[in-house]
Amino acid sequence: MSRKASSQWDFGELFPAEQTRKVLSVGELTGQVKRLLEQKVGQVWVSGEVTNLRVQSSGHCYFTLKDATAQLSCVLFRGDSRTGRTLLEDGRKVLLQGDVTVYELRGQYQLIVTAVELLGMGALQLAFERLKQRLQAEGLFASERKRAMPPIPARIGVVTSPTGAALQDVLHVVQRRDPGLEIVLAPCRVQGAGAAEQIAVAIRHLNEFHQHRTGGHGPGRLTGGLDLILVTRGGGSLEDLWAFNEEVVARAIFSSTLPVMSAVGHEIDFTIADFVADVRAATPSAAAELITGAAVACRDFVQDAPARLAELVRRQCESRREELDEATRRLARAHPRRRLNDQWQRLDELMSALDRTTRFRIEATRARWMTVAAAWLRLRPAVVLARHRERLGHAQQRLVEHARNGLDAAAQRAGRAADRLRLLAPDNVLARGYSITFDRATGRVIRDHHRTCAGQQLTTRLLHGEVRSVVED
DSSP states (O other), X not given: OOOOOOOSOOOTTTSOOOOOOOOOOHHHHHHHHHHHHHHHTOEEEEEEEEEEEEEOTTSOEEEEEEOSSOEEEEEEOTTOTTSOGGGOOTTOEEEEEEEXXXXXXXXXXXXXXXXXXXXXXXXXXXXXXXXXXXXHHHTTTOGGGOOOOOSSOSEEEEEEOTTSHHHHHHHHHHXXXXXXXXEEEEEOOOSSTTHHHHHHHHHHHHHHHHHHHHTTOSOHHHHSOOSEEEEEEOOOOTTTTGGGGSHHHHHHHHHOSSOXXXXXXXXXXXXXXXXXXSEEOSSHHHHHHHHHHHHHHHHHHHHHHHHHHHHXXXXXXXXXXXXXXXXXXXXXXXXXXXHHHHHHHHHHHHHHHHHHHHHHHHHHHHHHHHHHHHHHHHHOHHHHHHHHHHHHHHHHHHHHHHHHHHHHHHHHHHHHHHHHHHHHSHHHHHHTTOOEEEETTTXXXXXXXXXXXXXXXXXXXXXXXXXXXXXXX
């Protein structure tokens, strides 16, 4: 059995195969960047200083929002009258809400503004910041005092308006994900005058309900008490959510013996209640999903258990089958017949190597003999003489050709010189209608009339004959 010889050099790493390149046009690339920004970033809130404000005749506003490190191109279209466009002014610091996108014609990313607010101004905003700083200094926001949510609550208390959309969102999510979860509603107003006091009273009532059902101890699943309290309402403006920024609500959440989850407004809305609560959810629906998350996970675990068990059994069977196959292969490799076959194969390889070595030696000896014979033939006198005679004949032939070529070249040069002499001969000049005038006494050629004098005898030579004349005054 022969082996296939492998190449000594491997150029695969030095010259890799050219990969197929995907070439995009500028428009395609810009479109991809636009879609990526709109999908991954989308709507944002951003703060900064307005500069380069331009209001076009169309009513659209174009400006730049900048801070100490960067700047952002912004556009506020005419169609939306709720954006607060009157707040825009060069040098004014604002808070903008908008959608991040790309203006494809210039390949420039920009913010399409949907809302404008003054940054750091307004009585409500100022009151919010002051109360936040004071309560934070008192330790109401401290992370070490926050309690963990029960993993699978059986009964929760909800503080919200009975007619609001937040309660419907919570009920819808709970009914879909954990229908067995009991909800105790503490109804209250969530907006307007007196709403903050009602929210605080509702939190205290739920704590009293829990104390009454449990005697002050034990989880709700075992005693009929509550596991946590959810304080929630839907989205709105800062004024709409202000009841959850009141100190009385913050104190009630802080004093609650039960863990409190806050889910007020939308994801971008933050209230004092969010900071005091043990857990904050972005929306009422998100809060319901957090509360029911462990129950859903347990249910999914139980539902998926048969499939996972079957998969584990299948993997174990495959593992044992592979081990059996490997043991069978090892037994086959260790069989005496396999060893004998290996020895036979080794003997065949040695015989092939011996045959190749013998042929190689014979070929090498024949090549050396032919080299010596060729050298001996080259050194024989008759061969050397014939070679010199051949070179001499070639040299004689080249000499004759060189002499002939030299004579031809000399004849051509002589002919060209004769032609030039004929062109320059005086007779040729006279034949074209010219004449030559010279002093008859001296034979000097007259080229300038100033060199003549009265009475001087001249001779003018023509093509045929000559004319004699005398210079007059």
